[in-house]
Amino acid sequence: MASLDADSLFSNVPLFRTIDIILNFVYRHPVLPPPKLPENILKDTLLACISEAPFRCPSDNLFVQKDGVAMGSPLEVLFAQAFMAHVEKEAIKILHTKPILYRRYVDDIYVCVDDLQLFEELRSNLQVISGLRFTVELNKNNRLPSLDVMVDGASDAFITSIYRTPTNAGNPQRFKTSTTQRTKTHALDDQLG
Structure with a gap:
């Protein structure tokens, strides 16, 4: 068991390459028909x-x-x-x-492999193809934290429990100090319609 995490994914997503990936998926999908919107219009819209x-x-x-991708942009995810799918x-x-x-959740990857050589091959492939750097965490005593979950693989089945980082003081972010008032107002307006 090991995990990989792409360093600073959102600020390192290659925009033009990703637009080409999206257009290829939308207009050249092996099963789904392309939309009626011309490809150049969608490309120009995404670029803008x-x-x-x-x-x-x-x-x-x-x-x-x-x-x-600008953090907070509706298109960042x-x-x-x-x-990352590509x-x-x-x-x-x-x-x-x-x-x-x-398994992958945005830029966090959880993987089980038979040997460390295969894991290193996967990490190398991800880095070469993406141009990103991936940090690595290997399991310790068949236990690995991943996305606030501790995965224990010591038995025949994976056993999971809640995981909190050692730096977690148990203090949730306060609404009044976590972001600007303008952002909070827009978020509330969006929720209330």
């Missing part, structure tokens, strides 16, 4: 939304994101998921042996 969308920082200055598909396709178990 992702590369020319200004954002305001907490100090109230206005910026335009130059690299990666779509771009991250599309890019990367993992290509990385697994060229492995000499497939992992016993492979």
Whole structure:
């Protein structure tokens, strides 16, 4: 058991490459028919939304994101998921042996393999194909924390329990101090309709 985590995925998603990945999926899918919207219109729209969308920082200055996906953009998760799905598909396709178990949540990957060499091959493939760096955590005594879950693989079945990092002081974020008032107001407006 091991886990991989892409370093700074959202700020490192290659925009133009990911737009090509999305367009290829939407317009050249082996089963689903393409939408009636012309491909060049969708491409131009994605480019405008992702590369020319200004954002305001907490100090109230206005910026335009130059690299990666702007945090808080409605398209950030779509771009991250599309890019990582493409990367993992290509990385697994060229492995000499497939992992016993492979699961990904955005940029956090949980994997079970027969040997460390296969794990290193997978990590290398992911890094080469994506251009990203992946941090690694190997299991200790057949136990591995992953996404707030401790996975114990010492028996025939995986046993899970809640996991809290050693730095977790048990203090939840306070609504009044966690973000700007403008963000809270917009979030409440969205929820209330």
